Amino acid sequence: NAGVMQNPRHLVRRRGQEARLRCSPMKGHSHVYWYRQLPEEGLKFMVYLQKENIIDESGMPKERFSAEFPKEGPSILRIQQVVRGDSAAYFCASSDGQVNTGELFFGEGSRLTVL
Amino acid sequence: EDQVTQSPEALRLQEGESSSLNCSYTVSGLRGLFWYRQDPGKGPEFLFTLYSAGEEKEKERLKATLTKKESFLHITAPKPEDSATYLCAVLTAGVYNFNKFYFGSGTKLNVKP
Numbered sequence: 001n002a003g004v005m006q007n008p009r010h011l012v013r014r015r016g017q018e019a020r021l022r023c024s025p026m027k028g029h030s031h032v033y034w035y036r037q038l039p040e041e042g043l044k045f046m047v048y049l050q051k052e053n054i055i056d057e058s059g060m061p062k063e064r065f066s067a068e069f070p071k072e073g074p075s076i077l078r079i080q081q082v083v084r085g086d087s088a089a090y091f092c093a094s095s096d097g098q099v100n101t102g103e104l105f106f107g108e109g110s111r112l113t114v115l
Numbered sequence: 116e117d118q119v120t121q122s123p124e125a126l127r128l129q130e131g132e133s134s135s136l137n138c139s140y141t142v143s144g145l146r147g148l149f150w151y152r153q154d155p156g157k158g159p160e161f162l163f164t165l166y167s168a169g170e171e172k173e174k175e176r177l178k179a180t181l182t183k184k185e186s187f188l189h190i191t192a193p194k195p196e197d198s199a200t201y202l203c204a205v206l207t208a209g210v211y212n213f214n215k216f217y218f219g220s221g222t223k224l225n226v227k228p
Contacts, residue, residue, distance in 0.1 A: 004158075033216070042202065042220035043159070056215065091158055103149060104204070104216060106158035 003027060005074075006092050006107035014115050019079040019086070021110040025094030032075040033093045033104060034060075034067060043091065049075055050097065082114045118142070121203050121219035128226050131192045136222045138203030139185040147206040148186050150179050152199045153221070159202055193226045200224070 003026035013019050025032050030051050035043040045059040049069035060067065064082075069075040079086055089111045093104040122137045140148070147166050151159035163172040165181035172179045176197065178189040188201055203219040 006158075035218075043218040045216065045218070048215075093159075103161055103164055105161060106151075108158045109156075 004092060004094050004105050004107035006090075006110050008110060009108060010111050010113070012113045012115060013082050015083055016081050019082050019112055021077040021079075021090050021092075021112070022074040023077070023092030023094075023107060024074040025092075026105055029094035029096050029105075031055075031095045031097035032069050033095070034075075034077050035091045035093065037089045037091060037109075046077070046090075079112070082112070084114045087112055087114045119203060119205050119217045119219040121201075121222050123222060124220070125223045126225070128190075128193055128224070130194055130226055130228050133189070133191045133193070135190070136188040136201055136224070137185060138188070138219055140203075140205045140217075141184075142205050142207045142217065144208045145205060146208060148181055149204045149206065149216075150177075150186070150188055151202040151204065153202055154199050162201075190224070193224075195226045195228050198224055198226045 005024040007022050011019055023032060032049045034046040036046055037043050047060045047067045048056040049067060051069055052071050064080045066078045089109045091106050091109045093106045095104050119140045128134055147164050149164050150162040152162055153159045163179040165179055168181055168183045170181050176191050180187045200221040200223045202221045205217050207215050
């Protein structure tokens with residue numbers, strides 16, 4: 001887990017508010033993945049980004065969810081008008097993007113609770 | 116459809132009782148298979164990468180093997196500190212040849228002293 005930084009670690013929001021989760025990848029990594037994990041469940045892919053580009057967003061809900069990875073600064077997963085069902089742990093992972101290798105290194109996660 | 120299935124969902128062992136976890140996959144164009152360990156409230160921690168059938172990797176009490184259809188994570192003489200959820204992930208070629216990862220649901224291992 002060393003090197004991938006996520007914040008906040010815990011976030012509490014009321015229904016209808018916005019949640020912003022940030023992820024700074026490991027040094028030298030330009031590829032970021034976001035996963036969602038419900039209690040006692042596996043990791044569900046949401047979105048895969050490279051600097052300034054969304055590569056694959058097939059796992060992300062079409063409404064209320066968006067992600068970006070700007071040229072400068074962390075990747076951000078944004079959830080608008082949160083609902084109780086959005087409560088989960090959101091994990092970010094980074095890789096160097098090398099085809100045929102590309103281990104993912106994960107952050108500690110951001111735990112979102114929607115009241 | 117690409118799929119990764121892990122079994123069993125949960126496994127309880129006595130300390131010192133060796134066993135194996137299974138990860139079976141049906142994907143096209145496997146580029147690699149990864150094992151991760153996840154402790155409660157933590158992010159997954161990378162353990163092994165396997166790239167081709169017949170390959171084996173070892174780390175302390177853990178040994179990972181790979182065939183054309185599945186991977187095993189063998190745990191020899193486990194200790195209570197090995198208790199965790201073990202996740203398997205496969206890497207395939209996605210759109211425009213970018214990496215695409217599929218994760219299994221994990222096996223929750225509990226080792227009792």
